[in-house]
Amino acid sequence: MPCPSDTSFRKRWSEIVAGRLGIVIALIVIAAVLALLKPHFLSAANLTNVVRQVSINGILAVGVTVVLLTGGVDLSLGSLVAVTGVVAAHLAHPGAFPLAVPIAAGVLAGAACGAVNGVVVTRCGVPSFIATLGMMTAARGLALVLSNGRPVSNMSPSLTKLAGDVGGVPIPAMILAAVALCVAWMLRNLRLGRYFYAVGGNELAARAAGIRVQAVKFAAFVLCGALSGLAGVVLAARITTGQPNAGVGYELDAIAAVVIGGTRLSGGVGGVWGTLLGVLLMGVIGNGLDLLNVPSYYQQIVKGVIIIGAVWFDRCHQSAGKERGV
């Protein structure tokens, strides 16, 4: 799916599903099987649990979608979650600052790290894989330094409430919904959003069209960093501490969800709605394996196989649908 542009709802919906039929079918089939095996799966309590569990991966995945669209990659998400969680936790001791301060600090810290990624990629010409791999290691170290290697506890309840519910809906899920809506709106309606697709689709053509390619890439890294910061704050609220060892491997879960959702690793094609489908698929599978009492070691194997299988099915379906010289 090139970037979406149609106005009618039905067309929008068909675009959202188009090219991701495999994922939608997989989601439905798995949900149906689970509902048959474990009727509890469909209970409100369990479904709420699923969306709560996918929220953090979802926020990260939406952020990294943007970087992948520009043809880059960001491996530093997991470490940024740790750094920003620690930063937020430090500023969230009871009575220290108003709630907005730790949240803003976490997001800004993430954005700052993203900006460093962006500078290294666009100014120094280091491939994003390497640049963000470096950041992944360095940011983890920074998290350990800032926390002295120990969890930062004594968190104000006003922040931990961020992981709670309002009217039965988990707040992290609401945050994810808001983030997804904002980024989807931006990709569709902002000039910058269009440029993300153009730069990932053909960097040289984008440059020849007068687009400041490096600035666009920089913006993608900053946005991804900021959303990683947000995810870091939400995670810290959920575990009520700033954990320097939190978020290990989160970047891979996020990237897996994005790719399952149909965004091309080489850039230019994809979007937020597909990513959400990918996040949901991974969440439902995890939840289902829990319900079926599959031991966690085996869960990892099953998950890995399903990630590959989902993308494979999707690719087969696409290549059967249309033959393109791409």
Add this chain to the structure above:
Amino acid sequence: MRALRDVTFELRRGEVHALMGENGAGKSTLVKILAGLHAPDEGEVRVDGRRVTLRSPHEAMRHGIAMIHQELMPVPDLTVAENLLLGREPRGRIPGTVDRRALRKEAQRLLGVLGAELPVDVPMRALSVGEMQTVEIARAIGTQAAVVIMDEPTAALSDREVEALFAAIRKLQANGTALVYITHKMDEVFRIADRITVLRDGRHVATSPAADLDVQRLIALMVGRELVGGRVRDRVEPGARVLTAEGLTRDGCYREVGLSLRRGEILGLAGLMGAGRSEVAAALFGLVPAERGEIRIDGRPVRIRHPAEAMRLGIGMVTEDRRAEGFVPLMSVRHNVTLASLARCCKGPVIRHAVEADTAARAIAQTGVKASGDGQAVVELSGGNQQKVVFSRTLMPDPEIVILDEPTRGIDVGAKAEIHALIARLADQGKAVLLISSEMPELLALSDRLLVMRQGEVSAELDPLTVTQEEVLKHAMPV
């Protein structure tokens, strides 16, 4: 829609059989079936009278059919010898190893068949496009192909490399190999082809010995109507100078190049491939700035370090390599067209989709892009329509100065005529046009003035209305 309908095509040993037709006529589909890249819905392929199924390039190769692709696909960091024998390396004594000495020897032998003197130990990326082509042909010889398919082999070759290619083709021919040759270049067809098959809209139109056809007749068969040649526009009184460049220099590319563009005038830039024309254009548009020299616009000196700056100064450019830097392939026609002037369709940073659709529709109508809708991905269009998309994008910001680098390369005759008319219209509207082309008739038909470049320097300024092709060539050939 069917790409190919009920086409019969027969190939004889030792002949060069040209396949002609506009883009979208079905030439590529036909040869892709022969090369095992596409399966036909109906019909059959026979080799030496025996019916064969060709489900993959590998299978086609087993039946002696080799294809040399439009875009060459060598492995750039392997050596010439390794590329030549890729997949057929002579085995060494230890299983899994390659006998490197035998590899070099066989590579040299294959190149020797073509009379090509190329080093076999240098990496492929060190070769020119023409030399890579030679390697590809030698590879086809190595597989003992009875049929060699060439899809626009000369699209990126210099005149001298074309000669070498033709010599190689004659050698293949003498060995009894049959060649299928796809090209858009008329002069080539009549020089190299024994027989010509014309396709139009996926149907077979004619097969005839080349000797029985001439250019006019062939074009008429291809487009189904007669096209008139000759000057596209009358000479006009040029307007004021808008852009002057003096002493533009980039070491190793071009030296002390000076030129001026005037309103309402088309300045042609002739020269052989590698003469530095595209590089000068790239400097004017800020793609690769010149190291020294001065550019003035309306008399004021300017610095152009990025296409965005060039566009702000009223310069637009259609770049040479359409596929590589012309358009965003998977993006829709509409989004490609508005890419360079999206700010016009915006309120602040927000795109107004209705305005964008309107603006795009007007630009598309102006250049006559044919697509199933403006939502179609550009990669799905024919070459000519892709180029019209690039024109639409370039012209949408309404530039005063338009640089066109090989604007009709690889597109069919019909679309070419439309683009020529469009270029003439730009000049009529008072824009200053810089036209770079390797096709002499195109330059002579459109230009008001003609500059010739040779080895990075301007070698002559000629009057396109009186000069002959031979004379232009004389100034273009290296001394």
